[in-house]
């Protein structure tokens with residue numbers, strides 16, 4: 440097959456060269472609200488096309504590679520003196536796989552336990568290409584089905600305005616959880 444990124448012949452959907460050079464994970468930090476930060480690994484322009492693979496049948500292979508290069512490394516270096524859980528923002532399956540469940544899976548480590556299918560958007564509205572006003576008017580209305588009083592890392596593929604993450608944070612806090620920070624593959628403002 441051909442590499443999705445450089446189109447050279449490759450055994451993997453993203454060739455080894457692109458994985459080592461182009462997709463070397465960086466580390467970006469953005470404050471979404473006072474003292475609450477989102478961390479991300481790629482600038483949006485670098486991975487825009489790859490993120491869109493979540494709508495394709497081969498998207499699971501792309502997300503496995505991206506998550507291995509970023510989330511997995513993060514988890515390995517994450518030191519915290521308490522156990523925390525990682526929860527994806529809406530990890531329901533749309534196209535035979537859930538791209539956010541893949542991301543969460545790679546955070547599994549001594550300190551971090553991935554938890555699946557606990558945070559559901561009851562309002563499935565597409566935000567892509569919509570402005571802030573539209574996003575504010577059409578909230579996701581999350582429902583949290585998990586345990587109370589957990590320490591949580593929130594996970595999503597992309598942060599744009601940060602509204603979705605903050606909405607999810609709020610519902611978790613209503614359930615006595617403490618959200619430490621959020622983690623996304625990419626930040627649209629980078």
Ligand SMILES: [Zn+2]
Nearest residue numbers: 442445454457
């Ligand atoms: Zn390539």
